[in-house]
Amino acid sequence: MLSSPLPADAAPPCSGRLVTVRGLSFRRGERVIFRDVDLDIPRGKVTAIMGPSGTGKTTLLRLLGGQLRPDAGLIEVDGLRVPELGRRELYQLRQRMGMLFQSGALFTDLSVFDNVAFPLREHTRLSEKLIRTLVLMKLEAVGLRGARALMPAELSGGMARRVALARAIALDPMMVLYDEPFAGQDPISMGVLTQLIRTLNDALCLTSVIVSHDVKETAAIADYLYLLSDGQIVEHGTPGELGRSASPWVDQFMHARPDGPMSFHYPAPPYETELLLREPA
Amino acid sequence: MTGPLERLGRWVLDRLTALGRANLFLLRLVGALAFLVRRPGLLVRQLYAVGVLSLPIILVSGLFVGMVLGLQGYANLVDFGATSSLGTVVALSLIRELGPVLTALLYAGRAGSALTAEIGLMKATEQLASMQMMAVDPFARVLAPRFLAGFIAVPLLTAIFTAVGILGGYWVAVVQLGVDGGAFWAQMQARVLLWEDIGNGVAVKSVVFALLANWIALFEGYEAHPTSEGVSLATTQTVVATSLAVLGGDFLLTALMFGAW
Ligand SMILES: Nc1ncnc2c1ncn2[C@@H]1O[C@H](COP(=O)(O)OP(=O)(O)OP(=O)(O)O)[C@@H](O)[C@H]1O
Ligand SMILES: [Mg+2]
Numbered sequence: 001m002l003s004s005p006l007p008a009d010a011a012p013p014c015s016g017r018l019v020t021v022r023g024l025s026f027r028r029g030e031r032v033i034f035r036d037v038d039l040d041i042p043r044g045k046v047t048a049i050m051g052p053s054g055t056g057k058t059t060l061l062r063l064l065g066g067q068l069r070p071d072a073g074l075i076e077v078d079g080l081r082v083p084e085l086g087r088r089e090l091y092q093l094r095q096r097m098g099m100l101f102q103s104g105a106l107f108t109d110l111s112v113f114d115n116v117a118f119p120l121r122e123h124t125r126l127s128e129k130l131i132r133t134l135v136l137m138k139l140e141a142v143g144l145r146g147a148r149a150l151m152p153a154e155l156s157g158g159m160a161r162r163v164a165l166a167r168a169i170a171l172d173p174m175m176v177l178y179d180e181p182f183a184g185q186d187p188i189s190m191g192v193l194t195q196l197i198r199t200l201n202d203a204l205c206l207t208s209v210i211v212s213h214d215v216k217e218t219a220a221i222a223d224y225l226y227l228l229s230d231g232q233i234v235e236h237g238t239p240g241e242l243g244r245s246a247s248p249w250v251d252q253f254m255h256a257r258p259d260g261p262m263s264f265h266y267p268a269p270p271y272e273t274e275l276l277l278r279e280p281a
Numbered sequence: 282m283t284g285p286l287e288r289l290g291r292w293v294l295d296r297l298t299a300l301g302r303a304n305l306f307l308l309r310l311v312g313a314l315a316f317l318v319r320r321p322g323l324l325v326r327q328l329y330a331v332g333v334l335s336l337p338i339i340l341v342s343g344l345f346v347g348m349v350l351g352l353q354g355y356a357n358l359v360d361f362g363a364t365s366s367l368g369t370v371v372a373l374s375l376i377r378e379l380g381p382v383l384t385a386l387l388y389a390g391r392a393g394s395a396l397t398a399e400i401g402l403m404k405a406t407e408q409l410a411s412m413q414m415m416a417v418d419p420f421a422r423v424l425a426p427r428f429l430a431g432f433i434a435v436p437l438l439t440a441i442f443t444a445v446g447i448l449g450g451y452w453v454a455v456v457q458l459g460v461d462g463g464a465f466w467a468q469m470q471a472r473v474l475l476w477e478d479i480g481n482g483v484a485v486k487s488v489v490f491a492l493l494a495n496w497i498a499l500f501e502g503y504e505a506h507p508t509s510e511g512v513s514l515a516t517t518q519t520v521v522a523t524s525l526a527v528l529g530g531d532f533l534l535t536a537l538m539f540g541a542w
Contacts, residue, residue, distance in 0.1 A: 065414050099411070101411050105406060105408055107412075
């Protein structure tokens with residue numbers, strides 16, 4: 001169902017490390033988002049990055065895609081140091097990366113079909129007939145072949161995200177960064193999507209990076225998990241290892257406990273002090 | 282905490298760095314124009330959006346302005362028995378000043394604000410970012426066609442505004458008020474100079490205003506804060522900045538072209 005336009009003998013080796021992050025530090029103004037983070041993403045595997053809301057998961061994906069520059073540290077994707085690339089090289093690398101934005105970020109002036117066709121039309125010289133076949137294939141995979149004539153404004157949130165997913169994989173990239181692929185999906189499409197990500201990954205030797213809060217779904221398809229909290233990786237391992245881990249972070253996050261080392265709150269002064277403080281009249 | 286002097290200094294510095302960014306923006310924009318050779322279709326679509334769709338307001342405004350000029354000119358010239366100069370008065374006012382300036386102001390309100398809002402919203406909804414992640418340069422794919430289309434459209438709209446204005450003046454003067462039609466055209470033909478008046482006025486001014494209006498509109502959109510307030514502020518800013526730049530620029534150009542010193 002999902003075949004790559006690449007000839008089989010051109011397939012890259014399907015093992016080793018695709019992404020290497022060392023000593024990554026990043027700040028937004030005064031707020032430290034990452035403090036000396038090390039992270040590896042193996043080629044051809046599904047790697048999940050989890051952590052509470054606001055810890056910087058989206059920021060990490062943007063750093064990997066070269067949209068943000070780290071304050072310090074090394075980010076290497078397929079042997080290329082992303083922050084040091086010029087625009088042309090960065091764009092060449094990005095043609096081999098797909099990114100599913102948390103917001104979907106569909107082009108509102110293009111139909112569903114044209115959105116998915118967009119990267120194909122911009123980067124290939126395929127005939128319209130072939131493009132149609134490819135687009136319908138991707139849309140079929142996310143269950144929206146029938147919605148191809150709709151405009152983005154006519155889609156539900158979950159549908160828009162699935163179109164964005166189809167668009168992210170349109171060029172059969174070597175790596176796909178999924179920012180919250182499951183948010184807003186019903187149980188059925190959630191199951192289909194997890195299947196899809198897994199199938200894509202295994203059939204095409206794709207490398208998938210999933211950012212998600214959905215512990216159960218993510219743990220079910222991920223080969224490796226990183227748990228981020230407060231600017232650092234607090235735990236990592238295979239889902240089995242994390243399941244057995246005695247770490248308080250893992251326990252709190254995996255079992256959704258309000259109390260534990262991770263804070264649900266954005267950094268703030270103590271609640272009582274703020275309540276007792278009179279607002280200046 | 283900060284004193285007024287400090288705030289003034291910060292404001293001046295902010296303006297200066299914004300000006301620097303605006304210039305770099307223009308450079309990248311011009312550099313991206315070559316992309317349109319491969320994708321002329323993108324330009325055509327934008328020409329329609331900023332040019333053709335601006336035609337109604339340009340036609341109607343041009344007609345009214347020309348008619349008002351005809352009325353005012355007649356009321357003043359009739360006392361001196363000089364109504365045969367009416368054609369010259371109407372034509373020179375439009376060609377030298379009102380055509381280029383009013384077209385640019387109308388364009389800023391009709392098309393410039395729309396460009397700013399469109400680009401600002403594309404930024405706010407991460408469409409530009411997702412395009413960049415797909416290795417497509419928004420400067421080439423989104424901004425360059427809009428810039429070139431606007432740059433072509435404004436001078437053409439100016440010519441149309443001016444021509445329609447002269448027809449409006451003719452209708453009021455000759456058809457309604459009984460000025461001699463032959464004198465209206467003959468005087469105009471004799472007194473309006475091709476290069477000095479039409480070249481400087483309609484051509485040079487409109488090209489300068491086209492650059493200013495589209496540059497400001499796209500830059501404001503691209504720099505807008507990615508929020509609803511940010512986009513609405515940027516849209517207002519486009520109309521205000523373009524109006525000031527066009528009127529100030531018009532004074533400078535007029536002083537250079539027609540000034541006595
Ligand atoms: N443009 C920005 N300017 C300043 N701070 C920002 C900006 N974008 C994000 N932040 C801050 O960076 C931190 C990390 O944001 P990020 O979007 O990466 O979180 P996240 O882990 O993806 O959260 P979520 O799971 O809710 O999507 C947040 O604390 C946020 O306040
Ligand atoms: Mg996020």
